[in-house]
Amino acid sequence: MLGTFGIFEFRETSFVIKLSDRTLEIFWDNISEINVHKADIMTTDDIVMEIIYNDRVLRITEETEGWDEFTDQLEKKFPGIPGDWWQKVVHSAFATNFATIYRRTT
Numbered sequence: 461m462l463g464t465f466g467i468f469e470f471r472e473t474s475f476v477i478k479l480s481d482r483t484l485e486i487f488w489d490n491i492s493e494i495n496v497h498k499a500d501i502m503t504t505d506d507i508v509m510e511i512i513y514n515d516r517v518l519r520i521t522e523e524t525e526g527w528d529e530f531t532d533q534l535e536k537k538f539p540g541i542p543g544d545w546w547q548k549v550v551h552s553a554f555a556t557n558f559a560t561i562y563r564r565t566t
Contacts, residue, residue, distance in 0.1 A: 462533075466526020470533050477518070486513050488537045494562040496549050507549055538562045 462470040469476040474487040493512040498505045499521075507522040509531075520527065535541050542548075545561045 463529075465529035467524065468526040468530050468533075470529070475530070475533065477520075484518065486511065486518065490514050491538075491562070492564045493560060494534065494538070494541070495558065495560050496545060497556050497558040498549055499556075505550075507546075534562075 462472065464470075467478045469478075473489070474485050476483060476485045490513040491511055493510075495510040495512070497508055499508050509520050511518040511520070520530070524530070531546075535543075541561045545559060549557045549559060551557070
């Protein structure tokens with residue numbers, strides 16, 4: 461085990477996320493796509509990440525406990541993720557800025 465941060469537990473081949481109604485284990489190799497975008501929540505924006513795995517979608521936001529460590533782990537596991545994805549999604553205010561930051565090619 462690599463460590464527990466917020467609602468995430470990181471393992472060599474997977475991560476576990478403890479949601480309010482269930483616990484999921486998602487294997488890194490099963491992730492086929494990662495999308496990010498900004499959601500307008502009236503007075504502020506919220507960064508949303510969609511992790512697509514096994515034809516399912518896990519949505520988390522920047523408010524998710526352990527978000528920073530999770531995004532760090534993603535960038536380690538998927539080195540093809542652009543290093544500037546956060547800046548591209550954040551700017552400009554209230555624009556959706558949808559981007560696919562990872563797509564499995566095989």
